[in-house]
Amino acid sequence: NAGVTQTPKFQVLKTGQSMTLQCAQDMNHEYMSWYRQDPGMGLRLIHYSVGAGITDQGEVPNGYNVSRSTTEDFPLRLLSAAPSQTSVYFCASSLGVGGSRGAFFGQGTRLTVV
Amino acid sequence: DAKTTQPPSMDCAEGRAANLPCNHSTISGNEYVYWYRQIHSQGPQYIIHGLKNNETNEMASLIITEDRKSSTLILPHATLRDTAVYYCIVRAFGNQFYFGTGTSLTVIP
Numbered sequence: 001n002a003g004v005t006q007t008p009k010f011q012v013l014k015t016g017q018s019m020t021l022q023c024a025q026d027m028n029h030e031y032m033s034w035y036r037q038d039p040g041m042g043l044r045l046i047h048y049s050v051g052a053g054i055t056d057q058g059e060v061p062n063g064y065n066v067s068r069s070t071t072e073d074f075p076l077r078l079l080s081a082a083p084s085q086t087s088v089y090f091c092a093s094s095l096g097v098g099g100s101r102g103a104f105f106g107q108g109t110r111l112t113v114v
Numbered sequence: 115d116a117k118t119t120q121p122p123s124m125d126c127a128e129g130r131a132a133n134l135p136c137n138h139s140t141i142s143g144n145e146y147v148y149w150y151r152q153i154h155s156q157g158p159q160y161i162i163h164g165l166k167n168n169e170t171n172e173m174a175s176l177i178i179t180e181d182r183k184s185s186t187l188i189l190p191h192a193t194l195r196d197t198a199v200y201y202c203i204v205r206a207f208g209n210q211f212y213f214g215t216g217t218s219l220t221v222i223p
Contacts (some may be wrong), residue, residue, distance in 0.1 A: 042216055088155060102163060103160070105158050108157055109157075
């Protein structure tokens with residue numbers, strides 16, 4: 001049982017490049033979400049999913065796409081990276097209604113866009 | 115979900131109890147109070163949550179006022195490893211977690 005696994009741990013992109021941040025969980029959780037954390041700030045919700053095939057926007061969705069084809073995986077896509085997307089990205093998963101312990105977080109992906 | 119207010123920073127002597135306050139004056143009846151912490155730049159870690167009653171687990175205690183407008187997270191015997199940013203979040207089951215800027219707790223030797 002690995003929990004929430006994020007890959008890669010570090011990434012440097014050039015402006016305009018695209019990439020996909022991977023997130024996988026093995027706890028059969030319904031809910032998955034992506035956050036970004038800028039220096040000295042709290043986490044801000046980008047996108048979330050309440051189950052396979054269902055996604056929705058959070059607080060800061062612009063510049064990011066997501067899809068949820070399986071329960072286990074929830075990739076985050078940057079179509080054209082910008083320096084403003086330099087941040088630490090966290091993926092989280094949780095049970096839906098009835099889940100008592102809240103969200104489990106991955107260890108983060110540190111992205112730098114130059 | 116209701117908004118929360120926390121002090122930006124606090125210090126605590128090692129071995130003493132750390133009491134971290136949180137104000138959530140607009141909390142609704144179906145909203146829970148959750149506490150998470152983030153050590154360095156790791157992923158946030160769940161600590162405890164509650165609805166009305168006080169709660170205790172192996173990590174901490176959560177005291178919620180009778181009117182539910184504020185709460186206090188208590189780390190009974192703070193250690194240096196408890197130095198972290200602590201987030202208080204109010205959330206209804208099924209909703210997402212929205213993080214504020216939290217309280218930066220420094221445990222002093």
